[in-house]
Amino acid sequence: MGEVLSQAGMQVDVVPMRQVQDLAPYGAAVLGTSIRMEKPLKEAVDFARRHRDALARMPVAVFSTGLFMREDTVENREKTRGFLAPLLELVANPVDVAFFAGKLDHGKLNFLLRFAAKHDKTGAMEEGDWRDWDAIRAWAGGLSARLL
Ligand SMILES: Cc1cc2nc3c(=O)[nH]c(=O)nc-3n(C[C@H](O)[C@H](O)[C@H](O)COP(=O)(O)O)c2cc1C
Incomplete structure (x- = not known):
């Protein structure tokens, strides 16, 4: 995403949320989190709370990654x-x-989660990589005009 937005002419920093002290230098933000145990990462929620006022003054896009979206259905969305x-x-x-x-x-x-994954019969914790890089690039490409 950072590369695609850079190619569209934006100056981009890709930064872990907990490292961001101040949003003042930025004109837009793309916030991403994985979903764990049916929740966004605490780090992402803390970030949005901490910078709520600054985020309200700039264009913001949000994305998540998760295994429910292995199947892109209305229900899973x-x-x-x-x-x-x-x-x-x-x-x-x-x-x-x-x-x-x-x-x-x-x-x-960690050990406990690996144990749970090994014994999970639902397929929800199946190992694999379902990231669709074309879809991710396409989304970032479409974002640039809206973030400017
Ligand atoms: C402990 C754990 C819980 C998860 N819970 C969910 C979930 O509730 N819904 C979902 O769609 N994906 C869930 N996932 C899948 C993750 O969102 C997915 O693997 C993501 O790509 C992980 O990125 P990360 O390793 O950067 O957190 C879970 C993964 C783990 C390891």
Whole structure:
């Protein structure tokens, strides 16, 4: 996304949210979070709360990654929108909200989660990479005009 927006002529910093102290130098923001246990990351919600006023004064786009979106259905979009609610409630009028499929690497899970993933019979914790880079690039490409 950062590359695509740069190619569109924007000056872009890709930064972990907890490292951002001040949004004053920025004219727009793209906030992303994975979904864990049906919630956005705490880091993302804390960021949106901390910078709520600044975000309200600039164009903001929001995206999530999650495994529900392995299948892009109306039902899974609505579920994912619900998971994102704690973040979306803090962003007044996002220019766009996107739900992408993510990836799961069992090797990166802690012991308990790896155990849960191994014994999960629903397929919800199946290992794999479902990121659709064309869809991600296309979304970023369409965003630039709305962020300017
Ligand atoms: C502990 C855990 C809980 C998860 N819960 C959800 C969930 O509730 N809904 C969903 O769509 N995806 C869920 N996922 C899938 C992640 O959102 C997906 O793997 C994402 O790409 C992970 O990115 P991250 O490793 O940067 O957090 C979960 C993954 C993990 C490891």
